[in-house]
Amino acid sequence: MTNERDPRQARPGFEADRGPRPRLLYIETDAARDENPVIDDITQKMVAAFRQAEGTGIHYRGFHMCSCGAHSTNTDYVLPSGHVTNSLAIHYLALHREEVPAEQIEIVEAFDYGIAEPNAEELNTGMQKF
Numbered sequence: 001m002t003n004e005r006d007p008r009q010a011r012p013g014f015e016a017d018r019g020p021r022p023r024l025l026y027i028e029t030d031a032a033r034d035e036n037p038v039i040d041d042i043t044q045k046m047v048a049a050f051r052q053a054e055g056t057g058i059h060y061r062g063f064h065m066c067s068c069g070a071h072s073t074n075t076d077y078v079l080p081s082g083h084v085t086n087s088l089a090i091h092y093l094a095l096h097r098e099e100v101p102a103e104q105i106e107i108v109e110a111f112d113y114g115i116a117e118p119n120a121e122e123l124n125t126g127m128q129k130f
């Protein structure tokens, strides 16, 4: 036991500030996205959780790009569960479900932050041009 204060506990009561932040849905896909998005309770739980997420305030020089051409914003997000994720989290669950590791699906399945329908921007299905 130690009485040392963790400097991350800047906002008491905000669950995400406690302890190290496990990373969720930083996956590398290598397939084209699914033709039809999977909008089940798992996707909807992530949508609800993601809408309650807070940006980490850390901005990277680049962004994360999916094998299908969708790309993330250049910052990470802290979900109410304390997991850190990226803006492709919903995209991966809806459009690359086959490639998401089972243990990560289980984590999202255990979320209890409500459910919500993803919008087009959250699904990130638009054709990305570079």
Ligand SMILES: [Zn+2]
Binding pocket: 029, 033, 066, 067, 068, 069, 070, 091, 095, 096
């Ligand atoms: Zn993709």
